[in-house]
Amino acid sequence: MKITAIVVGRAKAPLKDAIAEYETRAGRYWKLNVIEVASGGGGKTPAKRVMEAEEALILARLPERSRMVALTRTGRGMSSADLAGYLDDQALHSTPEVCFVIGGAFGLGPRILNRAQEQWSLSQATLPHELARLVLVEQLYRAGTILKNEPYHKGPSSGGHRG
Numbered sequence: 001m002k003i004t005a006i007v008v009g010r011a012k013a014p015l016k017d018a019i020a021e022y023e024t025r026a027g028r029y030w031k032l033n034v035i036e037v038a039s040g041g042g043g044k045t046p047a048k049r050v051m052e053a054e055e056a057l058i059l060a061r062l063p064e065r066s067r068m069v070a071l072t073r074t075g076r077g078m079s080s081a082d083l084a085g086y087l088d089d090q091a092l093h094s095t096p097e098v099c100f101v102i103g104g105a106f107g108l109g110p111r112i113l114n115r116a117q118e119q120w121s122l123s124q125a126t127l128p129h130e131l132a133r134l135v136l137v138e139q140l141y142r143a144g145t146i147l148k149n150e151p152y153h154k155g156p157s158s159g160g161h162r163g
Contacts, residue, residue, distance in 0.1 A: 001090060002031040002097040003140060004063055007133050008054050008104035010036050015130045022137040029144025030087075032137075035061050039104050047106045055109035058101055066099035068116040070108050071136065073126055075119035080153060084143035102132045 003026075011019045026032050040053030062068065067090060078086070090098055101112060113119060122135045145152035 001087070001095060002033065002063075003087075004033045004035060004066060004097060004099040005102065005133070005136060006035045006037060006058050006061055006099060007102040007129060008037055008058070009039050009129050011130055011133060015134050019130070019134050019137060022134065022141050026137050026140040026144065028141075029148070030140060032140065034133075034137075037061060050104065051106050051109040054104050054106075055111050058103075058108075058112055059115070062101075062115075063097050063099055066097040067095050067118075068099045068101060068112075069118040069120055070113055070116035071100055071102050071122055071132060072108055072113065072119055073121055073124060075121040077124075078120050080139060080142050081146060083139055084146040087140075087143050088147055100136055102129050102136065104129055 023032060023034060037054065037057040040050035040055075040057070087098065101108060101116070103109075103112070122132055122139075127135065142153050144150075
């Protein structure tokens, strides 16, 4: 199964190397494609215009037949085992692609949130997009290790899913 992550902005130091490392690791388990889109505006651009611009860029790059998961602070929390189980279920149901979307400084616009089949939270705290990207790719790597019963994941792998 293919996994795409659409993220606003590029990875920069100090997280760039860690993001690259976990994208490589996650790529051992999933056909991982990361799409970076530009931020919707500069320092004095109104938040609404920034979100609208980012929304258009994200929707233009959204894979046509993908199942979209919007990552937002107000979404449903998920454990590592939940993510592994979700991806396993999607693969079993022949979902061709799951697309995770991470917004910019002002979050995701309503068209993205309405289009998403799922809204998940990586944390109740507001995370910078680069940190959210790092957490996502680390969790994708961890989900792969859970499903393959490999030793990386030390936490419980229960919840009705392999692990």
